Amino acid sequence: MHELSLAEELVAECCRLAGGRRALSVRVGCPPTVDRAELEEGFYSLVPGSALEGANLEVQEAPCELSCPCGFVGQVGPEQLAGHFAICPQCAQARPVPGGVELLALRLEAQRST
Numbered sequence: 642m643h644e645l646s647l648a649e650e651l652v653a654e655c656c657r658l659a660g661g662r663r664a665l666s667v668r669v670g671c672p673p674t675v676d677r678a679e680l681e682e683g684f685y686s687l688v689p690g691s692a693l694e695g696a697n698l699e700v701q702e703a704p705c706e707l708s709c710p711c712g713f714v715g716q717v718g719p720e721q722l723a724g725h726f727a728i729c730p731q732c733a734q735a736r737p738v739p740g741g742v743e744l745l746a747l748r749l750e751a752q753r754s755t
């Protein structure tokens with residue numbers, strides 16, 4: 642499942658960035674090509690036992706950008722999207738769009754001074 646592998650990458654990246662500290666919250670940008678509920682489910686199923694355990698996942702809608710070989714570059718809305726493809730408004734061809742989740746912010750607990 643695509644969303645689960647995105648969640649795995651996200652959790653792995655956050656753990657790396659956390660560097661042994663605990664994460665309090667994670668904010669990500671989620672394009673309309675990604676099923677938000679499945680991403681959240683994947684995230685919360687992966688975090689127990691990791692630095693992200695107990696962290697809150699905040700999902701923010703991210704625009705989906707299409708860069709088409711015909712020269713069109715721009716944002717596409719849900720009405721142009723079908724699965725992981727977008728219909729180019731300029732040439733009407735279906736083009737794959739990136740379905741990545743972008744890490745926007747990672748809040749870590751303060752380093753203990755002791």
Ligand SMILES: [Zn+2]
Nearest residue numbers: 709711729732
């Ligand atoms: Zn095009």
